[in-house]
Amino acid sequence: MRIALGIEYDGSAYCGWQHQDHCDAVQTHVEAALSFVADHPIEVVCAGRTDTGVHALNQVVHFDTTAERPLRAWVEGVNTRLPDAIRIHWVKPVAEDFDARFSAVARRYRYVIHNVPTRSALLRQRVTWVREPLDAAAMDKAAQALVGEQDFSSFRAAGCQARHPMREVQRVHVHRQGNMVLVDIQANAFLHHMVRNIVGSLLKVGQGERPVEWIAELLAAKDRTQAAETAPAAGLYFVTAVYPPALGIAEREPDCVVWRCA
Missing domain, CATH: 3.30.70.660 (Pseudouridine synthase I, catalytic domain, C-terminal subdomain)
Known part of the structure; x- marks a missing residue:
């Protein structure tokens, strides 16, 4: 099945989203945590790569898995394996032709x-x-x-x-x-x-x-x-990435972020 996730991260300590051999990237941590929960290697596709030091409120990714897990396991279980600066906020099963990058408008x-x-x-x-x-x-x-x-x-x-x-x-x-x-x-x-x-x-x-x-x-x-x-x-x-409404992909609005609380 194909699953979409919404990810928030503080990019301060990372060399961007995309996995790189010479530095710590957000994608590396997300894939490792998902692979642990799925019990098989997971690769994710993101809506938009971010550079070193850049943050995300609702980075959308998708991945394919043969593992059958309760939806909450893809949030709660994965979050227990992630650094404090990275969090999954929502999960949604999607059609096989959904693509976090190319389905975004x-x-x-x-x-x-x-x-x-x-x-x-x-x-x-x-x-x-x-x-x-x-x-x-x-x-x-x-x-x-x-x-x-x-x-x-x-x-x-x-x-x-x-x-x-x-x-x-x-x-x-x-x-x-x-x-x-x-x-x-x-x-x-x-x-x-x-x-x-x-x-x-x-x-x-x-x-x-x-x-x-x-x-x-x-x-x-x-x-x-x-x-x-x-x-x-x-x-x-x-x-966030914006998708056609029919896909039902969440556009998360956080409760408190720096520009509202400072």
Whole structure:
């Protein structure tokens, strides 16, 4: 049978989602825990890989198994084998043709900026700190130039392995909640470092170093060297993958996360 899971993780201590031989990855721990419960080797497919230090609220994965287990065992049993920074929150049997990656119609990310004069000791690996006051309204206005299917070469990492730079940003919103400035973005797919590169340039607008029109100019330039530096990984959260409603895949809303509780 094929099973889908929703996974939350603090990526601070990991070199991203994908298994790598030279460092500790989230996928390695998830597959080991699932394999123990299933009593046979398990390989998972995720909705969207995350980089070193990036977090996830509802990373969706699927795997195939011949093991017959109560559904709660895939949550409670697996969680007992996982590090404290990784947790399974839901499980759902799915059709054999469901694919966590290819069945998704969009992905959502949130970037969290702690906009205060002094860096927080407690949030240092969960948010990006910016001392200078940010104009969130200007950032939001500038970000609207990103909406639509466009060439995102100016926000593409040099090592990006995607076949082409065209992506469709479906919506983007920058707003302030107290001392937090939040950048929410949804697209059909993302290029490597695309969100962090976008945020790096939006910060220049928010700090008044660049005009609102600059983001549209960067898109038109199709040149990564003209954009700002990549924003830090600590502020980035993979929020969820979006699936057709008929599939019944949960879009988990956590009770308390850093941008609501700080």
